[in-house]
Amino acid sequence: MSTLTLDLARRIAGSAETAAAQQGVPVVITVVDAGIQPVIALRQDGAPFAAIDASLSKARTTLYFGGTATADLAGATAPGGPLFGIEHAVAAPLAFLGGAVAIRDAQGAVIGAIGVGGGSAEQDHAIATAGAAAAS
Numbered sequence: 001m002s003t004l005t006l007d008l009a010r011r012i013a014g015s016a017e018t019a020a021a022q023q024g025v026p027v028v029i030t031v032v033d034a035g036i037q038p039v040i041a042l043r044q045d046g047a048p049f050a051a052i053d054a055s056l057s058k059a060r061t062t063l064y065f066g067g068t069a070t071a072d073l074a075g076a077t078a079p080g081g082p083l084f085g086i087e088h089a090v091a092a093p094l095a096f097l098g099g100a101v102a103i104r105d106a107q108g109a110v111i112g113a114i115g116v117g118g119g120s121a122e123q124d125h126a127i128a129t130a131g132a133a134a135a136s
Contacts, residue, residue: 002107002109002111003033004032004033004034004112006040008135009031010040012031012114012131012132013114013131014134015131016116016127016131017044018130020116020119023119023123025118025119025127026045026046026047026118027044027047027051027118028042028044028047028048028117028118029041029042029055029127030052030055030058030059031115031131032060032063032113032114034110036059036060036113038056041055041056044118052117054095054099054118055115055116055118056115057115058070058095058115058116058117058128059115060092061073061095061100062102062113063110063112063113069128070095070096070100070125071097071099071121071122074096074121076096097124098122099115099116100115100116101113101125101128101132104132104136111135114128114132115128116128
């Protein structure tokens with residue numbers, strides 16, 4: 001299993017920044033390692049302050065759920081869903097809306113996650129996906 005280096009985190013964040021610029025939305029990008037420790041975080045000019053916490057919470061959520069993208073978890077946490085109320089079972093904040101995906105090494109092992117906040121859930125997911133693609 002590989003580790004998430006600062007150099008790789010920079011490439012991932014840079015790719016996400018490019019995607020955010022293409023969408024015209026200022027965001028916060030947080031890249032965390034497999035232990036959910038931030039490796040790099042950046043807030044683009046004009047990104048909402050709330051997106052700082054949201055991007056980290058999204059990345060954490062992806063890792064808590066084995067690398068599942070937060071966009072894929074949203075429906076499960078809705079009222080009546082199998083994970084409804086799960087956010088009350090853990091101490092750390094979780095976020096069940098699009099904007100975080102796993103970062104995987106060449107063998108497919110999860111080595112971290114990228115969380116993005118500031119746009120719509122769909123925009124954040126697309127930006128995070130573009131960032132994670134830089135890992136391959």
